[in-house]
Amino acid sequence: MPQRTRRTVHDLRRDSRSAVLQRLYFEGRMSRQELGPVTGLSSGSISNVVAELVAEGLVEEAGSVESHGGRPRTLLQVRSGRGHLIGIDVGETRVRIEAFDFTLRELARAERPLVANQYDADVIVDHIRSGVEEVLAGAGLPPGDLLGIGTGVPGVIERDPRRGAVVHGQTIGWDAVPLEALLRGSGGVPDSTPWFIDNGAKTLGQAEMWFGAGRGARSAVAILFGSGVGACLFAEDSAQGQALEWGHLTVQVGGRRCRCGSPGCLEAYAGAEAVLQRWQEAGGRPPEGVDEETRLTALLTSADPPDGREPDPTALRVVKETAEYLGAGLAGLINLLQPERILVGGWAGLQFGPRFLDDVRRHAVAYSLSHPAAGVTVELGRLGPEAVTVGAATLPLADFLGRGGRVTAPAQRATPPAWRTALADRVLG
Structure with a gap:
């Protein structure tokens, strides 16, 4: 039965x-007088809220500025040491764990390399557990000081009221892995520590929208180009982001077998793992005994030598074909979603883009309808290879800011409704 929602005094205060908090966090130092117009709050409300935030240690005074004909105005800013965050990137070549202060200044990091095609959930959980312990020790942080831990992972994330975040990562062999339940209470942190788990393309995109190449855009699609490819849409009606399994759109009927098991997916042609396989099949010689990132560097260097040598024709052909596949894939996003910007990130994207992004743009325009193509820009992300971990840390940060600086209440076990308990033993014929 639908219920009417009523806003309480507590809701208004929050x-x-x-x-x-959000204005001070994202815009920097401001006076009480400046906060009124940009938040829509009265001067009395501003005074009361600021007094609370200062008393709780969330906000501090940070000097003053002269006013026109009046007393100097005191500036306010968020306190960087008020709380700490951890961001985790469960990638397909490594697990990266970073500890941050409240302003996302990195305090410590740890990395755990992954062997290709070995993504056992217990191994990942162990990597995360030991990595969290390492960064807490490295930064000298008490575990109880954490505002939360955010994690970006490949795959589709489902929210289960009993088990929390459940990951369906078909390309890494994860079938309904209850990752949040496996992680909760691990890594030497209290059971009450909030865990936030989401798609890696979404965490990358949120970081770029908040702090990088997406700032100010009304709509954008963030591309995570790594071993595979993924995307996330950010728009006015989906400001929190909507992860898209873009890599599993069919670009060739009956084509190459993708890691997901289907034929002809974009990822089977444009993901770094597939690109390196195509290079080898074409007669190229990727270096042996090194990781995937080093092998992709070798391919791109062969295709575009920095010392003026002639490019290797096989490597160049594979890279040019990859640019066309990526461009065609972007065209589908442009025609369907008509974003204002497309932001290309991920470790492979950051290697590929500086040399071949112009080719990708050209193909994206060629495969798109002219009107939506004229309104979109395609550019590289600005936050580097750590964008996923920064974005993962924004998950608990966004929750904390949205709560007005109140700590998330400990997760409670879901209680089934009375009718379910009453009928649990009944057998229906």
């Missing part, structure tokens, strides 16, 4: 605190 929203007022959130509005002030």
Whole structure:
């Protein structure tokens, strides 16, 4: 039965605190007088909210500025040491764990390399557990000081009221892995520590939208180009981002077998793993005994030598074909979603883009309808290879800011409704 929702005094107070905190967080130092117009709050509300935030140690005074004919105005800023965050990138070549202060200044990091095609969930959980312990020790942080831990992973994320975040990562062999339940209470952190788990392309995109190449865009699609390819849409009606399994759109009927098991997926042609396989099949010689990132560097160097040598024709052909596949894939996003910007990130994207992004743009335009293509820009992300971990840390940060600086309540076990308990033993014929 639908219920009418009523906003309480508590809701209004939370929203007022959130509005002030978010302005100070994203815009930097501001005076009380400046906060009023940009938050829509009265001067009295601003004074009360600021007094609370200062008393709780979330906000501090940070000097003053002269006013026109009046007393100097005191500036306010968020306190960087008020709370700490951990961001985790469960990639397909390594697990990266980073500890941050409240302003996302990196304090410590740890990395755990992954062997190709070996993504056992227990191994990943062990890597995360030991990595969290390592960065907490490295940064000298007490575990109880964490505002939360965010994790970006490949695959589709489902929210289960009992088990939390469940990961369906078909390309890495994860079938309904209850990752949040496996992680909760691990890594030497209290059971009450909030865990936030989402798709890696979404965490990358959120970092770029908040701090990087997506700032100010009304709509954008973030591309995660790594061993595979994924995407996330950010728009006015989906500001939190909507992960897209873009890599598993069919670009060739009856084509190459993708890691997901289907034929002809974009990822089977444009993911770094597939690109290196295509190079080898064409007669190329990827270096042996090194990781995937080093092998891709070798391919790109062969295709575009930095010392003026003639490019290797086989490597160049594979790279040019990859640019066309990526461009065609982007065209599908442009025609369907009509974003203002497309942001290319991920470790492979950051290697590929500086040399061949112009080719990708050209093919994207050629395969797109002219009107939506004229309104989109395609550019590289600005936050580097750590964008996924930074974005993962924004998951608990966004929750904390949205709560107006209140700590998330400990997760409670879901209680089934009375009718379910009453009928649990009944057998229906």
